[in-house]
Amino acid sequence: MLKTPFKISTRLLKLSVLAGACSVAMSAYGQTQLQYTDQQKLHDIAAQVSAVRIGSDIQTLVDFGTRHTLSDTKSNIRGIGAARRWIKKEFEKISAQCGGCLEIIEVKDTISGEKRIPDPVEVVNIVAIQRGATEPNRMVIMSGDIDSRVSDVMDFTSDSPGANDNASGVAGVIEAARVLSKYKFNGSVVYAALSGEEQGLFGGKILTAYAQKHDWQVHGVLNNDMIGNITGINGVTDNTTARIFSEGTRVVETKEQARTRRFTGGEVDSASRNLARYIDTVADRYIENLDTMLVYRLDRFGRGGHHRPFNDAGFAAVRIMETNEHYDRQHQDLRTEEGIEYGDTIEGVDFDYTAKLTSLNAVTMASMAWAPAPPKQVKISGAVTADTSFSWASSDDNNIAGYKIYWRYTSEPQWQFSRYVGNVTNYTLKNVVIDNYYFGVASVSKEGVESPVVFPGDVGSFDHNIK
Template sequence: MLKTPFKITTKLLSVSTLTAACFVGLTSQALAAGEIKYTDQQKLHAIAGDISAQRIGGDIQTLVDFGTRHTLSDTKSETRGIGAARRWIKQEFEKISAQCGGCLEIIEVKDTISGEKRIPDATEVVNIVAIQRGISEPNRMVIMSGDIDSRVSDVMDFTSDSPGANDNASGVAGVIEAARVLSKHKFNGSVVYAALSGEEQGLFGGKILTAYAQKHDWQVHAVLNNDMIGNITGVNGVTDNTTARIFSEGTRVIETKEQARTRRFTGGEVDSASRNLARYIDTIADRYIANLNTMLVYRLDRFGRGGHHRPFNDAGFAAVRIMETNEHYDRQHQDLRIENGIEYGDTIKGVDFDYAAKLTALNAVSLASMAWAPAPPKDVKIAGAVTANTRLSWQASKDNNITGYRIYWRYTSEPQWQFSKTVGKVTQAILNNVVIDNYYFGVAAINKEGIESPVVFPGDVGSFDHNIKIVK
């Protein structure tokens, strides 16, 4: 629901005067006025088209066939339990890497957990992670994750059959399929494919990978956590294969009192890095994924619940959850049974492979776009109180692929960016007669092909750098 774009004159430092551009839904009148259009990327369309529902379905079936993937289940068997599932996932990554000339660095990121309510005895929690290193910025990371483990009604029952077809073989299958497709390409930044363990027992796999990322100083600019991406029929009776939800947290949990005070007077409650990551993915869906609308949900996760993106949010990283719109609770965390004619349990019958492929394509294109794009601008600042003009500035980048920057703004009540202005390879710009009080603003970097980074809201609240400075 975007408001009608209006004409506005803008003077920019070191660049020629341009007219304002609406981000979405450009009118013919606006186009005639010379408004800036997004550069369509055929290679992103190709990535979306390369995702295979058949391969995803086969991978889900393989994961289901391990019987149970409970975190506390058998690790020795070759055919049953989480150990067998982990080894199979690792073998799939190895096959993919062999086909791309060893382009994947495959590692086990693990730790031994004990003394926890849901892991009372010493248990090794093992994540299988494949890293596709970027050409020019190997330490700049975008991550796609899914959860290996499954459960039934009793969270401590590690022996009963727990197929976990949708929750979350669908997410892991999506991660593997994204690796198959994206490994055919080379990116500037790195793409990480993560199959995480221990989610049902307390988000331990995410905590372990987050600690690993911090220890190795990964510049994590996006975590796309996929948890249940295959169900299209909800317990509410709605069947819908055309929508998906993107959950994103607002202000960072690590925000200091000083930062909170600044935010109170400058805004940004709905413009964290995670929120602008969600907006970026939403835009990708509009441009590249046919017949898919994404719902921006301004909440960490579903009401009172959690997922494996949370540990990354806890560390200050930009992280979101991507999932189906209509959940079917009879198929989640349930013993396999039939009661009063109702079938319970997370079996493969409840998974729509085409829908899982659609959401996997959304992930793959988003990851590729961000990995090809420049890093999000750093140290974005804004000024303009008690003036008619808004001034934005940002840190100069050493990235030679950057050809310019694009300033975005929107009414404060709007969920998505409405207006934009492209500027050259400068570090500041002035929007004349665009009053700072009436809008929210942000800046994105653009490369030579016209691929953009996510938009960065000014100040610490919007920074994609998790090591944000305390505002004095």
């Protein structure tokens, strides 16, 4: 297992590099850095996540025997129906403790005629909505998948504990609700336990359609799929890292938008990609002993997850998961062959690690919900000049103190330089040549909480309705 000293040295290296970058920024461009305002309440949120409660919830989900999408829905002790009802009751308990702060709904549809769902089956998502005080229709969503499976994707009767895949994600969603329900936010926080993932991502498709129908302004979907395993099939044991998968350009991009992007850039700056960068920054600031790996891919090679339906609709969505997967514990019948134990049992889940990734989710959602909405209609200009100019739409949000312009070298994965420009709707960076950098703009609240960075133009907008 990687020990803390290794982690500390890695962080010191990152801080040294960051300090160097800031020094370059200061000398080349003058005063560019606004000191970030540390948010004690975000540290408090991270500290409140309980590995004990998460472990108990995972055990409860495992004890339902199987949670296959096609499994029993009538039994009170076995099958996906019993699991759904238990999750709903947990949300109801949480809501009762916060004075009814959660709106708990079933978002569902009947699916049939599909390869993995040939006969009619009701796919039911259990969703709890914590409405924001000032922007109730601005959403950040944390999701996990209820259903489980064994080797045969159509086997809905065999025991399928699904401890890591994905009781860990659902337990994380419930625990995040327990912690965040103690706070009030400007924007809304949504806790979603989705069904039908293994049979074709149907739960995500159903919730995406619901969000579109109700005009949700979804500015982030954090899909948690397998957040409990620390020992991989590659022999590596590591509880200090996690992966964040994000798509580069939106699948809904039009030909004209693609043509514009070809000449202005943005292949690595979709809203999803900048959401991933935001989560990475949160990890560095607020989550002890955790580095996140930004993976520039929709999902693992040739595979998929429940964030994809949201991406398909143009929403910013990412997958958060463990770094080292163990394939003997995924989609396997429970068995022992040649001394190797197969199956997704609870023994393969590290509750402390699951709690760490749950903290990352909770802090990210709280930060986004306290921050103003990401700037809209961000535009940039500056070809064949020494300066780079920006504009963005004005906002009537009284929570906004101002805006912050970010930029980085085009080969760098994270934002390097920044300048706080106040509560304006346009600004010009003098002697910063547009050709040499990628740029973005973030909103900053009066408490100093920032939104994700928005890359200029349609390619980076967090508005999924751009056509």
